[in-house]
Amino acid sequence: MATIAPFISNAGETVTWQQRTLGLPDAVTGWPAVSWAAGGDIKALFRKMGVREAEPHAGRITEVRLKMYTYSLVQHRDRIVYGGQTYEVESAPEDYNLRGTFVYRACILVLVSV
Amino acid sequence: MAGTDPRTTIKGIVDAYIAAIPIKKDDGIVDASVGSLWESGPENLKYLFFTVGYDVVITFGEPRSRAERRIQDVPVHYLMSYPFTVTTVDKPLTGVLVCTAAEMQYKVTLALRTAIGASAQSGAGLTPAYTLSIQSDTALHKRVGGLDIWESTHVAEYETDYG
Numbered sequence: 001m002a003t004i005a006p007f008i009s010n011a012g013e014t015v016t017w018q019q020r021t022l023g024l025p026d027a028v029t030g031w032p033a034v035s036w037a038a039g040g041d042i043k044a045l046f047r048k049m050g051v052r053e054a055e056p057h058a059g060r061i062t063e064v065r066l067k068m069y070t071y072s073l074v075q076h077r078d079r080i081v082y083g084g085q086t087y088e089v090e091s092a093p094e095d096y097n098l099r100g101t102f103v104y105r106a107c108i109l110v111l112v113s114v
Numbered sequence: 115m116a117g118t119d120p121r122t123t124i125k126g127i128v129d130a131y132i133a134a135i136p137i138k139k140d141d142g143i144v145d146a147s148v149g150s151l152w153e154s155g156p157e158n159l160k161y162l163f164f165t166v167g168y169d170v171v172i173t174f175g176e177p178r179s180r181a182e183r184r185i186q187d188v189p190v191h192y193l194m195s196y197p198f199t200v201t202t203v204d205k206p207l208t209g210v211l212v213c214t215a216a217e218m219q220y221k222v223t224l225a226l227r228t229a230i231g232a233s234a235q236s237g238a239g240l241t242p243a244y245t246l247s248i249q250s251d252t253a254l255h256k257r258v259g260g261l262d263i264w265e266s267t268h269v270a271e272y273e274t275d276y277g
Contacts, residue, residue, distance in 0.1 A: 026211065026214065028140070028214045028216070028217050029214060029216055029217075054258045054259055055154075056159065056201065056256075056258060056263055056265065057153055057173050057175065057199035057201060057265060057267070058151070058153075058155075058159055058162065058171040058173050058199065058201035058263075058265075059151075059155050059156070059157040059158060059159045059161075059162055059171075059173075060156070060157070060158050060159070061158060061159045061160065061258050061259035061261060062158065062259060063258065063259040063260070064259075087260075088260055090260075110259070110260045111259070111260055112260035112261070113260075114160045114161075114164040114165065
């Protein structure tokens with residue numbers, strides 16, 4: 001198996017990849033302004049990681065996580081639009097290599113859509 | 115014995131102050147929308163901040179209390195600690211922040227200290243009489259459910275002589 005790319009390409013779903021860019025620092029916090037590009041289509045496979053209900057003081061919040069497998073070079077905190085919902089790359093992506101050749105990238109997504 | 119739940123009293127003080135002197139958004143001009151709720155409500159945070167449109171949510175929690183009698187022959191009085199929490203998230207509008215969560219926190223903290231300070235003692239003849247003060251503030255930031263949340267928990271001490 002030289003690469004898994006044809007499998008992901010055939011069996012995977014088409015999703016939108018929005019790359020994250022940092023801009024000028026915010027006047028108050030000093031943090032760089034964050035924006036996401038409009039995005040382009042990529043192919044990816046998904047696996048449900050689970051749903052957790054967190055309870056901060058102000059109410060509840062549902063955490064929905066997916067694991068994504070792709071051969072596109074998505075980065076930490078990029079966004080993925082999948083099934084009409086926007087997810088954020090929550091964990092630093094892990095690369096899987098075979099005999100020194102990049103095969104696919106896996107990362108955990110968390111739902112950010114309202 | 116009839117009496118007003120101190121949580122209702124504290125919530126009323128805070129609500130009246132913010133209604134009279136509104137918290138402002140980052141621009142210092144437009145009034146922020148402040149939600150005032152009892153803690154542990156059924157609502158989802160994303161619903162509160164992005165569907166209802168609150169910029170700040172203040173939640174009033176359950177108390178801890180203890181009785182105290184410093185010397186004999188003095189009536190017992192009660193010290194009740196009422197936590198209330200200010201929750202904010204960054205609220206961007208077309209890519210520009212209109213409410214920076216951290217900045218909103220300090221505005222609300224200042225307002226709460228003033229509001230509680232102005233109502234530190236119950237009005238003359240009011241039953242039960244009470245003394246109210248903010249004893250501590252604890253702030254934290256966490257990322258939950260794809261949302262960056264800033265929380266400050268203020269603990270108000272409500273001291274009274276009724277059970």
